[in-house]
Amino acid sequence: MTETPAETPADSHSTHGYIHRKDDYLKRLSRIEGQARGLQRMVSDEKYCIDILTQVSAMTKALESVALGLLEEHLAHCVVEAARSGGPEADIKVKEASDAIARLVRS
Amino acid sequence: MTETPAETPADSHSTHGYIHRKDDYLKRLSRIEGQARGLQRMVSDEKYCIDILTQVSAMTKALESVALGLLEEHLAHCVVEAARSGGPEADIKVKEASDAIARLVRS
Amino acid sequence: MTETPAETPADSHSTHGYIHRKDDYLKRLSRIEGQARGLQRMVSDEKYCIDILTQVSAMTKALESVALGLLEEHLAHCVVEAARSGGPEADIKVKEASDAIARLVRS
Amino acid sequence: MTETPAETPADSHSTHGYIHRKDDYLKRLSRIEGQARGLQRMVSDEKYCIDILTQVSAMTKALESVALGLLEEHLAHCVVEAARSGGPEADIKVKEASDAIARLVRS
Numbered sequence: 001m002t003e004t005p006a007e008t009p010a011d012s013h014s015t016h017g018y019i020h021r022k023d024d025y026l027k028r029l030s031r032i033e034g035q036a037r038g039l040q041r042m043v044s045d046e047k048y049c050i051d052i053l054t055q056v057s058a059m060t061k062a063l064e065s066v067a068l069g070l071l072e073e074h075l076a077h078c079v080v081e082a083a084r085s086g087g088p089e090a091d092i093k094v095k096e097a098s099d100a101i102a103r104l105v106r107s
Numbered sequence: 108m109t110e111t112p113a114e115t116p117a118d119s120h121s122t123h124g125y126i127h128r129k130d131d132y133l134k135r136l137s138r139i140e141g142q143a144r145g146l147q148r149m150v151s152d153e154k155y156c157i158d159i160l161t162q163v164s165a166m167t168k169a170l171e172s173v174a175l176g177l178l179e180e181h182l183a184h185c186v187v188e189a190a191r192s193g194g195p196e197a198d199i200k201v202k203e204a205s206d207a208i209a210r211l212v213r214s
Numbered sequence: 215m216t217e218t219p220a221e222t223p224a225d226s227h228s229t230h231g232y233i234h235r236k237d238d239y240l241k242r243l244s245r246i247e248g249q250a251r252g253l254q255r256m257v258s259d260e261k262y263c264i265d266i267l268t269q270v271s272a273m274t275k276a277l278e279s280v281a282l283g284l285l286e287e288h289l290a291h292c293v294v295e296a297a298r299s300g301g302p303e304a305d306i307k308v309k310e311a312s313d314a315i316a317r318l319v320r321s
Numbered sequence: 322m323t324e325t326p327a328e329t330p331a332d333s334h335s336t337h338g339y340i341h342r343k344d345d346y347l348k349r350l351s352r353i354e355g356q357a358r359g360l361q362r363m364v365s366d367e368k369y370c371i372d373i374l375t376q377v378s379a380m381t382k383a384l385e386s387v388a389l390g391l392l393e394e395h396l397a398h399c400v401v402e403a404a405r406s407g408g409p410e411a412d413i414k415v416k417e418a419s420d421a422i423a424r425l426v427r428s
Contacts, residue, residue, distance in 0.1 A: 016156050029147045036140035043132045049123050049181040050207050056174045057210040060167060064214065064319060067163045072312035074156040075293070080304050083297035090294050096157050098286035103164040104319050105278060106427065107171065171426060179419035186396070187411050190404035197401050205393035211426050212385060213320065230370050243361045250354035257346045263337050263395040264417050270388045271424040274381060278428070281377045288370040310371050317378040321385065 017073030028066055035059040067104055071097070124180030135173050142166040174211055178204070231287030242280050249273040281318055285311070338394030349387055356380040388425055392418070 018025055035055065042052050074097060082093040125132055142162065149159050181204060189200040232239055249269065256266050288311060296307040339346055356376065363373050395418060403414040 016153060018150070018156060018159075019153055022150060022153070025150045026147055029143055029150065033140055033143035033147070036136055036143050040133055040136045040140070043125070043129060043136065046123060046126055046129070049125060049177050049185065050203050052125075053174055053177055053181075053207045054210065056170055056177070057207075057214045060170050060174075060211075060214045063163055063167050063170070067160055067167075068312070068316050068319060070156050070160055070163070071315060072308065074160075075289070075311060076305065076308045078156065079289070079293065080297040080308065083294040083304075084300075086298075090297075091290065094286065094290045094294065097289060098282070100157050100160045100164075101285060101315055101318075102282050103161065104167075104315075105282060107164045107167045175419070175423050175426060178422060179415065182396070182400070182418060183412065183415045186400065187404040187415065190401040190411075191407075193405075197404075198397065201393065201397045201401065204396060205389070208392060208422055208425075209389050211422075212389060230367060232364070232370060232373075233367055236364060236367070239364045240361055243357055243364065247354055247357035247361070250350055250357050254347055254350045254354070257339070257343060257350065260337060260340055260343070263339060263391050263399065264421050266339075267388055267391055267395075267421040268424065270384055270391070271421075271428045274384050274388075274425075274428045277377055277381050277384070281374055281381075284370050284374055284377070288374075292370065314371050314374040314378075317375065318381075321378045321381045 017075075017077030018070050021069075021073070025066065025070070028062065032059060032062050032066070035062065064104075071100065071104070074100075124182075124184030125177050128176075128180070132173065132177070135169065139166060139169050139173070142169065171211075178207065178211070181207075231289075231291030232284050235283075235287070239280065239283070242276065246273060246276050246280070249276065278318070285314065285318070288314075338396075338398030339391050342390075342394070346387065346391070349383065353380060353383050353387070356383065385425075392421065392425070395421075 035058065039052065039055055039059070042055065079090070079093045079097055082089040142165070146159065146162055146166070149162065186197070186200045186204055189196040249272065253266065253269055253273070256269065293304070293307045293311055296303040356379065360373065360376055360380070363376065400411070400414045400418055403410040
């Protein structure tokens with residue numbers, strides 16, 4: 001993962017679904033960053049493997065929940081708007097969302 | 108998730124399976140922490156939802172891979188040693204590992 | 215799971231997204247039914263646990279792929295149509311689809 | 322998936338962990354086969370996509386639960402016995418179980 005992926009044409013959109021809850025997402029992601037630091041501390045302190053695994057599962061669930069929130073807002077805003085404005089844009093958005101869902105389900 | 112869970116009796120073990128690859132795990136977890144920071148930057152910069160989701164999937168896969176590594180080393184060391192030393196300890200270890208696997212599969 | 219769930223209001227829809235590929239889905243589901251029978255044969259013949267697990271993973275992947283296909287067609291048809299016809303229906307459809315996605319990601 | 326995979330050397334084992342609960346597994350797999358038939362009926366009757374997806378998730382969870390059960394018994398019997406009898410067999414069993422776990426987590 002490169003942390004700052006190249007601009008995509010879609011970046012030209014004026015607003016994305018999640019923007020109105022930006023602060024909430026930032027807070028959750030910052031908590032997830034803290035979990036990653038907590039895991040490093042546990043490995044450093046040679047904690048018991050099973051306890052580390054429990055925290056990894058908690059962190060995975062937190063990430064998953066961020067993804068599901070972003071996805072719902074993406075469907076509710078970007079996909080619905082593309083459908084309303086008509087044209088081939090809706091098909092592109094649906095394909096793109098479906099690919100993202102497949103990556104989530106398989107990860 | 109509390110970042111520093113209470114000591115478990117298992118913490119009294121002299122060594123855990125992953126210890127001989129501690130540096131590798133610390134490096135991978137620090138990269139995962141960087142991914143969490145990258146995601147905050149993307150949300151802050153109001154990047155496109157689908158691009159954020161792609162990075163979330165990459166981060167989830169990285170975490171999953173850390174978990175599978177820790178688990179394999181746990182089986183190879185803690186579980187195998189408990190089996191060898193006989194007694195009820197092996198049953199406890201197997202139950203504990205199975206519960207951790209169930210959490211991973213379901214998360 | 216009851217095999218024939220009660221009618222939902224949504225059943226009143228004249229067509230669903232997957233209908234035009236009905237035969238393809240029936241074929242895939244019949245193959246999955248065959249996999250379930252194959253697994254019973256393996257257990258009956260006391261095959262090796264790991265070989266059974268390999269087949270369970272293959273079957274899970276086949277099911278997942280059916281789900282992702284149904285979902286994509288649902289977004290492309292039912293959700294897009296609801297968005298186009300305006301009104302609160304689109305919100306209901308997005309919520310419903312998001313809940314289904316969450317169940318898939320968590321299962 | 323071929324329904325009757327070739328014999329593996331491991332098939333020469335006299336007993337596998339799940340054997341003492343063979344009937345329970347056969348019953349669960351037969352119920353899963355019924356779920357696959359129920360899904361075909363739903364598609365045939367053109368039921369609502371979201372209701373079909375709900376049943377797919379239920380079936381996936383049932384399969385997952387069979388897999389976790391088989392795995393736990395495999396660890397408790399085959400892996401623990403291999404560890405006890407010493408030699409390189411334990412390493413092979415741990416590697417094999419870890420690969421099966423990875424397939425489950427990623428499917």
